[in-house]
Amino acid sequence: MAKLTYAQAIRKVIQEEMQRDDKVFCMGEDCEKLGGVFGTTRDLYKEFGTDRIRNTPISESAIVGAAVGAASAGMRPIAELMYWDFAFVAADQIFNQMAKTRYVFGGNAKIPMVLRSQQGTGRGNAATHSQSLETIFMHIPGVKVACPSTPAEAAGLLRTAIRDDNPVCFFEHKALYITKGEVPDDPDFCIPFGKADIKREGTDVTIVTNLLYVSRALEAAEELAKEGISAEVIDPRTLVPFDYDTVEASVKKTGRLVVVHEAHKNCGWGAQVITEISNRAFRYLDAAPIHLGAKACPLPFNPGLEAAVIPSVKEIVDACKATLYR
Amino acid sequence: MIDKKTGLWIYNKMHEIRDFEETAWTLFTENKLRGSVHLYTGEEAVAASVCAQLTDEDLIASTHRGHGHCIGKGAELDRALAELMGKATGYCKGRSGSMHIADFTKGNLGANAIVGGGIPIATGGALALKMQNKPNVAVAFFGDGASNQGTFHESINMAAVWKLPCIYVVENNQFGMTVPVWQSTSVENISDRAAAYGIPGVTVDGNDVVAVYEAFAAAKERAIKGEGPTIIECKTYRWRGHWTGDPEVYRTREEVEDWKENRDPIKRFGEYLVKKKLATKKELEEIAAAAAKKMEEAVEFALNSPEPDPEHVMDDVFYEG
Numbered sequence: 001m002a003k004l005t006y007a008q009a010i011r012k013v014i015q016e017e018m019q020r021d022d023k024v025f026c027m028g029e030d031c032e033k034l035g036g037v038f039g040t041t042r043d044l045y046k047e048f049g050t051d052r053i054r055n056t057p058i059s060e061s062a063i064v065g066a067a068v069g070a071a072s073a074g075m076r077p078i079a080e081l082m083y084w085d086f087a088f089v090a091a092d093q094i095f096n097q098m099a100k101t102r103y104v105f106g107g108n109a110k111i112p113m114v115l116r117s118q119q120g121t122g123r124g125n126a127a128t129h130s131q132s133l134e135t136i137f138m139h140i141p142g143v144k145v146a147c148p149s150t151p152a153e154a155a156g157l158l159r160t161a162i163r164d165d166n167p168v169c170f171f172e173h174k175a176l177y178i179t180k181g182e183v184p185d186d187p188d189f190c191i192p193f194g195k196a197d198i199k200r201e202g203t204d205v206t207i208v209t210n211l212l213y214v215s216r217a218l219e220a221a222e223e224l225a226k227e228g229i230s231a232e233v234i235d236p237r238t239l240v241p242f243d244y245d246t247v248e249a250s251v252k253k254t255g256r257l258v259v260v261h262e263a264h265k266n267c268g269w270g271a272q273v274i275t276e277i278s279n280r281a282f283r284y285l286d287a288a289p290i291h292l293g294a295k296a297c298p299l300p301f302n303p304g305l306e307a308a309v310i311p312s313v314k315e316i317v318d319a320c321k322a323t324l325y326r
Numbered sequence: 327m328i329d330k331k332t333g334l335w336i337y338n339k340m341h342e343i344r345d346f347e348e349t350a351w352t353l354f355t356e357n358k359l360r361g362s363v364h365l366y367t368g369e370e371a372v373a374a375s376v377c378a379q380l381t382d383e384d385l386i387a388s389t390h391r392g393h394g395h396c397i398g399k400g401a402e403l404d405r406a407l408a409e410l411m412g413k414a415t416g417y418c419k420g421r422s423g424s425m426h427i428a429d430f431t432k433g434n435l436g437a438n439a440i441v442g443g444g445i446p447i448a449t450g451g452a453l454a455l456k457m458q459n460k461p462n463v464a465v466a467f468f469g470d471g472a473s474n475q476g477t478f479h480e481s482i483n484m485a486a487v488w489k490l491p492c493i494y495v496v497e498n499n500q501f502g503m504t505v506p507v508w509q510s511t512s513v514e515n516i517s518d519r520a521a522a523y524g525i526p527g528v529t530v531d532g533n534d535v536v537a538v539y540e541a542f543a544a545a546k547e548r549a550i551k552g553e554g555p556t557i558i559e560c561k562t563y564r565w566r567g568h569w570t571g572d573p574e575v576y577r578t579r580e581e582v583e584d585w586k587e588n589r590d591p592i593k594r595f596g597e598y599l600v601k602k603k604l605a606t607k608k609e610l611e612e613i614a615a616a617a618a619k620k621m622e623e624a625v626e627f628a629l630n631s632p633e634p635d636p637e638h639v640m641d642d643v644f645y646e647g
Binding site for chain 2: 066074101
């Protein structure tokens, strides 16, 4: 085990996978000398050269499309967008091409590629650089969606993504890059997709959350514990595939469900989870499930305004108490 | 120069493509085909002349008007027609119809239903070829309409900066759906845009096999030498409407007839082969007859093929390994 930041964990896996397989390469804006805005490819060009750590023009459609083409022709690209918000610039290549290629070609194609980027609030990037967009990628069939919340998960999920023969959208959170944690040294350390992680065990209420909000839900759980309420915190880790079984088992134990995410609440992935769990475990629910997410408002610049749009720890605490009629 | 073997290959492919398109038209009018079907009749010289210079190791990405490129790149008429009819034996198991025929084993990275959608994909194919040190090329086929999409600019700039072995073949068939090129496009020749990327651009008569062949041969040589991409604009004309139900209110019957009578690429190339003593009239007639027979067999195959089983509708969304 080594103590690494989330960014260092990502860099370590990219490096090890590029050493392991010469078909793996990175392409993206500023990934070469700068090493990406958050240093996830820092200095890798020195080891692998600028063919495999490849700076691109600011051309998101061509970045994604060229990755699809290269993957079609036998490579295993890791394409990086600087912000997930920029996926809209490349929307056709992501949703109509990358996601659908295998199916529309009758299963006669494999598109082994990772599309990485970061998202979320916390750095004052305002409306077009702070969104949480993972739900949209869950809605369109054909891409897997991974959302690591710790350095170890960033490492284990990214390695699984790179070795997967399908397109994987890899959602990093900009506020998590500097967080530190133990990361296994094993160069084959993988975390399987579709396996949720119980971040804290509890008996009274189940909180399902991802990315930055895992730490906020754990804070809320601490607060609740002071009032004698035992919250279980579950991080699905991948939205596609989604581990409903773990959430279902938890809700059958607690009888209460709160889903919270930084993504907008309207049609956010939490709504899907509540629907599915309500269908699977309706008779076990002792209260209506509660869904928390960002308000239906673009993310504002001012820190106070930004905080007002996304759920607070207090709102999570209050929601959990509400399911207990307290 | 085109030798006898290549000439006959091209002549045969052009016939196969035309027979396929005209058969698709007939089947559509008989309600045996449905959906979006965009026919390539009249543009055969481009696909056949380019694909004659490609092996299975070379890559193409095609368009919504893609049957010609796919047949040129080795698609079988029977499985292609079965796909147009949505049959289980089709290239895409009946899931995709006309606009997504692909065969990676033949280097066909796929037709593409989005205008301009295939241009970055061909570019990525060329990137893979370069990174794998292969002596091959990728070809992006697209129309005049796609040359006004952002992907055209993004991809060609990227390929020029990286000196990728990619050849951008613009089939300027005069109309983006119903809008004439003069109304949508700021330049006289789309190849003029090559200057913006610092690469060669040529415009040729797209109904002249020899002109397309020679322009592509030069672009391919340049690409394989590592000198980067070329834009080849082939001016041509589609005999049918944009789609099978097009009322064609944007052009005159006389204009269409003029192209058919005086600039038919198959007739022109047949005359060239005879004049150059590369083929006899009898050989050409035999090729045409064989293509027609192959097409009849393809129709039989497609009509008699089973419908896909809805039980398998969810297969292949993901590779399960």
